[in-house]
Amino acid sequence: MMMMKHSLLRTGSRSLGGGLWRSLSQQRNHTVSNQEIQHFDALAKTWWDWDGESRLLHLMNPTRIDFMSQIVRQKTPFAGKQILDVGCGGGILSESMARLGANVTGIDASKKALEVARDHSEKDPSLCGRLEYIHGPIEQQNFKKQFDIVTCMEVVEHVTDPRGFLESLMDLVKPNGYLMLSTISRTLMARFLTIFLAERVLGIVPNGTHNYEKYIRPEELTEFFREHQWKINDVRGVMYHPLESKWVLAKPGDQCLPPLCNYIASAQKP
Numbered sequence: 001m002m003m004m005k006h007s008l009l010r011t012g013s014r015s016l017g018g019g020l021w022r023s024l025s026q027q028r029n030h031t032v033s034n035q036e037i038q039h040f041d042a043l044a045k046t047w048w049d050w051d052g053e054s055r056l057l058h059l060m061n062p063t064r065i066d067f068m069s070q071i072v073r074q075k076t077p078f079a080g081k082q083i084l085d086v087g088c089g090g091g092i093l094s095e096s097m098a099r100l101g102a103n104v105t106g107i108d109a110s111k112k113a114l115e116v117a118r119d120h121s122e123k124d125p126s127l128c129g130r131l132e133y134i135h136g137p138i139e140q141q142n143f144k145k146q147f148d149i150v151t152c153m154e155v156v157e158h159v160t161d162p163r164g165f166l167e168s169l170m171d172l173v174k175p176n177g178y179l180m181l182s183t184i185s186r187t188l189m190a191r192f193l194t195i196f197l198a199e200r201v202l203g204i205v206p207n208g209t210h211n212y213e214k215y216i217r218p219e220e221l222t223e224f225f226r227e228h229q230w231k232i233n234d235v236r237g238v239m240y241h242p243l244e245s246k247w248v249l250a251k252p253g254d255q256c257l258p259p260l261c262n263y264i265a266s267a268q269k270p
């Protein structure tokens with residue numbers, strides 16, 4: 001597939017590696033877009049309304065758990081795992097993974113979304129001690145540990161400096177650990193479906209949620225991981241079927257083409 005010229009993940013003028021670029025700028029760029037956070041702040045109050053504005057995120061959740069379980073390939077893939085959920089929002093995925101036995105830290109730049117996340121998790125005593133939330137940009141955190149799995153679902157298309165954002169996440173993964181993320185590919189199909197159709201025609205995603213220019217193609221993401229010597233476990237399309245109100249995960253090896261719209265990917269740290 002022809003590589004799109006511009007990509008938010010391509011090195012451009014900057015030398016990558018970890019050497020010159022890292023030594024010249026130990027401080028990572030800011031990754032939080034105030035406009036994006038204001039958008040999600042406004043959605044916070046209905047986040048846990050299953051038929052509310054974040055409905056598609058709720059519907060997507062089982063598909064993510066399914067994909068992650070296929071990648072980790074253990075009888076109890078979440079039990080005892082240390083997981084960081086970046087851009088956790090109201091905690092939809094964070095709560096699910098904690099209920100499946102993981103120790104989850106959710107982090108988000110939206111203070112209002114995190115307030116909703118904390119309120120909601122406090123309603124379930126089984127989550128006590130398993131789930132904590134941190135407010136703030138990932139690049140300003142000073143975690144004293146690394147994580148077995150870092151998740152980042154439907155977030156990277158909302159950040160500034162996706163390279164630096166992803167590199168901050170990668171630093172927090174243990175050796176042999178996983179970074180698992182879902183996002184949207186920068187294709188006409190995706191622009192048509194996720195913006196024109198989903199936001200403007202069907203109104204199933206809040207208006208103004210996405211900016212096509214920030215979408216990242218799977219081949220750009222996999223090239224980025226390979227530059228960092230990470231192993232690509234899998235990249236799968238996920239399709240939303242609005243008439244059935246459900247997401248369907250493409251089967252392994254099901255696609256001859258890279259996904260043209262929503263996709264989920266997993267990469268593993270050497």
Ligand SMILES: CC(C)=CCC/C(C)=C/CC/C(C)=C/CC/C(C)=C/CC/C(C)=C/CC/C(C)=C/CC/C(C)=C/CC/C(C)=C/CC/C(C)=C/CC/C(C)=C/Cc1cc(C(=O)O)cc(O)c1O
Nearest residue numbers: 053054056057154188189191192193194195196198205240
């Ligand atoms: C300016 C602009 C947007 C212009 C349009 C773009 C453009 C230039 C288009 C040109 C036209 C063209 C060349 C298109 C080529 C692509 C193509 C061949 C399209 C045909 C594909 C298709 C199935 C067409 C259907 C036609 C039609 C009108 C059907 C009507 C019947 C019907 C119901 C169809 C459903 C189609 C469908 C599959 C809809 C699903 C939409 C979708 C992908 C939703 C996912 C949204 C999403 C990104 C969810 C994650 C998410 C959610 C939230 C949240 O808050 O809920 C927040 C987030 O940050 C998220 O990431």
Ligand SMILES: C[S@@+](CC[C@H](N)C(=O)[O-])C[C@H]1O[C@@H](n2cnc3c(N)ncnc32)[C@H](O)[C@@H]1O
Nearest residue numbers: 031032040057087088089092108109110153154
């Ligand atoms: C579409 S929501 C996804 C929420 C959650 N991951 C899910 O899928 O249910 C995107 C989330 O990313 C958060 N976000 C956007 N940019 C961020 C950044 N730079 N750092 C941390 N969180 C960010 C937003 O506040 C919002 O809660």
Ligand SMILES: [Mg+2]
Nearest residue numbers: 154155157210
């Ligand atoms: Mg999104």
